[in-house]
Amino acid sequence: MEEKKLDLKTIIGFGVIMLLLLWMIYNNTADQEKEAAAKEKQEQIDKAKKKDIPEPATAQIAQDSVSADSLKNAKLKSTLGAFAYSATLPSAKDTVTTIKNDLLSLSVSNKGGYIKVANLNYEQFEKGSNKRVELIKNNNADFNLQFKTADNRILNTRDLYFEPKLTKEGKNQVLTMRLKAGENQFLEYRYTLKPDEFMLDFSIRTQGLAQVIDTSKPVDLEWKLKSYRNEKSISFENRYTDLIYEYEEGKDNNLGQGSSESDSAEKVSYIAFKQHLFTSILLTDTPFKTADFKLDNLVKDEEKDTVYTKQFAAKMPLDFKGGELSYNMNWYYGPTDYKILNDYDKNLDEIVPLGWGIFGWINRFIFIPVFTLLAKILPYGITIIVFTILIRLVMSPVTYKSYLSQAKMKVLRPEIQEINEKYKNDAMKKQQETMKLYSTAGVNPMAGCLPALMQIPVFYALFQFFPSFFDLRQQNFLWAADLSSYDSIYKLPFRIPFYGDHVSLFPILASLAIFFYMKMTTGDQTMAAPPQEGMPDMSKIMKVMIYISPLMMLIFFNSNPAGLSLYYFISNLITIGIMYVIKNHIVKEDKIHALIAANKSKPKKQGRFQAKMQEMMEQAQEQQKNKPTRRK
Incomplete structure (x- = not known):
């Protein structure tokens, strides 16, 4: 096999490669020396910074936090136990x-x-x-x-x-x-x-x-x-x-x-x-x-x-x-x-609080259903007016009966006074003759009181109804901003005892209506009840009450709901109208005279109770006569 000889180009190539390797080794060594120097310099800086800060500081803070939590938990445990x-x-x-x-x-x-x-x-x-x-x-x-x-x-x-x-x-x-x-x-x-x-x-x-x-x-x-x-x-x-x-x-x-x-x-x-x-x-x-x-x-x-x-x-x-x-x-x-x-x-x-007994029943089963029904189709102020008219119409027969009784008593007043004068020294005989007159005339002296007593449950039920009826809250009517509270038209700069620090208009109107109603009916009431011996003169008392009653209402109702005052104002106006019609067009004095005369001419058959009462009165009168006269 022929041996290859190294030519000049090959020798030059190897030389170049060796030079490159030597240059790379040199540069790498220099970079390492620079990194070592930089690292040594950074270590010196870090050592200088740590001279004032002890090395175990972070560990110490963590340890203190754990210790504080342990103390807190121990304190909670001692106070709250398991909780x-x-x-x-x-x-x-x-x-x-x-x-x-x-x-x-x-x-x-x-x-x-x-x-x-x-x-x-x-x-x-x-x-x-x-x-x-x-x-x-x-x-x-x-x-x-x-x-x-x-x-x-x-x-x-x-x-x-x-x-x-x-x-x-x-x-x-x-x-x-x-x-x-x-x-x-x-x-x-x-x-x-x-x-x-x-x-x-x-x-x-x-x-x-x-x-x-x-x-x-x-x-x-x-x-x-x-x-x-x-x-x-x-x-x-x-x-x-x-x-x-x-x-x-x-x-x-x-x-x-x-x-x-x-x-x-x-x-x-x-x-x-x-x-x-x-x-x-x-x-x-x-x-x-x-x-x-x-x-x-x-x-x-x-x-x-x-x-x-x-x-x-x-x-x-x-x-x-x-x-x-x-x-x-x-x-x-x-x-x-x-x-x-x-x-x-x-x-x-x-x-x-709708009232107890019959008062609560009237509110629950009559007033609340009727008022609620009206309020569904009418504004609340108008509802109160219509509601009042309905009540007064329902009660008008009672008002009629009461006035009719007063009118009959007024016609009999001269005869009663004559009996009182004739038998002023014989109380038993006077009472006997008075009862006989009532019987023959067909007059019941209690007929005027019973209608008034019948109106008391309605009056008290309404007095409980308006302050307790929630739907009136924030409902306005005319000048009243809230029918569940008073209707203030003027704020007083001072407070009047029992009256308040404001003026309400509906109570004023209601008081005026009461005044005119009492003016209209007081004369008939006093004429119907002749004064009795030993008793106060009711005519004088009624004349004083004409002024006291409206004043008491004005004071009492000034802080009451406007809805309640509105009811009594409308109620008294309607009652005045009803009384005017009854007095001038239904119950006339000549008709009453004729009615009483007709009753006197009719034979009267006494009931068992009346007969028994008359018998007892006659026996008492006989005993009075037979009683021996005491010497002075």
Whole structure:
């Protein structure tokens, strides 16, 4: 094989390659030296910076933080026991969770788990005032469970933090608030708000706390509310602000209007903190075994005490069953409206003060249905007028009977006076002859009183109806901006005792109508009742009452609802008209004379009662004659 020889070109190529390799080795060594120098320089700078900062500083801070958390947890543990767990959760802060529908807006606080804000969103509540009705705000309410733990601590839920969880069940909003002693150990409040409802479901239950809470004693439930003023007249609103409760399966009671009232009851099924036209109610399916109630009047001076009306408080024990709590309840925050409350079928209509006995029946079964029907087709002011006309027309036969009796008595007055003069020394004979005259003339002296007595239930029922009928709130008519409150036409620069600091026009008109009505009828009343020996002269009293009655009405009605004053104004006008027609076109004096003369000519057959009464009077008269005369 022929051996290859190296030529000049090959030698030159190898030389070039060697030079390139040597140059690359040199550059790499220089770069390494530069990096080493830069690194050494940076180390020197870092050492200089660390002279004032010790190297283990970061580790020390972390260690201090762990130590602080340990101390905090130990302190919580010593104070809250097992419930210290709830204070370490992210929810342990004073925030709220809001649930609302078209009618109601509620904010529930993490701290305490109770309703901290309750507003009504319904537009009728805002009309005229341009603001929502706020039943709860600024910590004016408190809901607390006080219990004893197994390690002898007394804890209050108002001081502890609940963990909120908001979910939905169909259209219902469900808010659970859990006070935790562990992941699966808790006290739970559950709020369920339905669409278009003022009432929400509420339950209290425990899980896994049998070893944490002392279950040998009941848990004390405390509910308090300081009621806000929501209406124009604080004195009138306060008059109808009350604490009402139901007990012993259907009985109901209230605390009244004293400066400070308290009471207790057993088997309590609901408690209502009533604020005149709005109400906060707690209901329970399992009646509270016992309950203690307290009410304090906060309006001492109407010029100064203008924010709150009354302070309510209720305290009830909750019993454990099988080592756990389980109570199903309801909350109601809404209007004191008879129709709404009655529809719940829980006896809540008793919260509306419609009157007791026959007065309440008249309101429930006559006035409310009739007024509601009229209000569907007429404005509320016109509804009151039409409503008044209907009542006066229904009562007109009673008015007629009353006036007819007065007219007959007026015709008989000369004969009665003659009997009084003839037998002035013989009271028994005078009474006997007077009764005989009434009998022959066909006159019943009590006929004038009975119609007046029949009107009392209607009068009292109406007096309860207008202040309690919620639909009148914020309804205007003429100069009255709100028919559920007084109609102020002038604000006085001072306050007049018993009258107020404003002038209402409807009470003035009603008082004038009463004055003219009494002017029209007083003469007939005094002529119908001749003065009796030893009795005060009624004619003089009636003349004074003509001026006193309108004045009393003016003072009393000045702070009452404009709707009530409007009713009495229209009612008295209609009564004046009815009396004018009866007096001038129906019951004329010559007709009465003819009627009485005809009655006298007819033979009268006495009834058993009349015959017995006359027999007794004759026997008494005979005994009087046979009695021996005493010597002076």
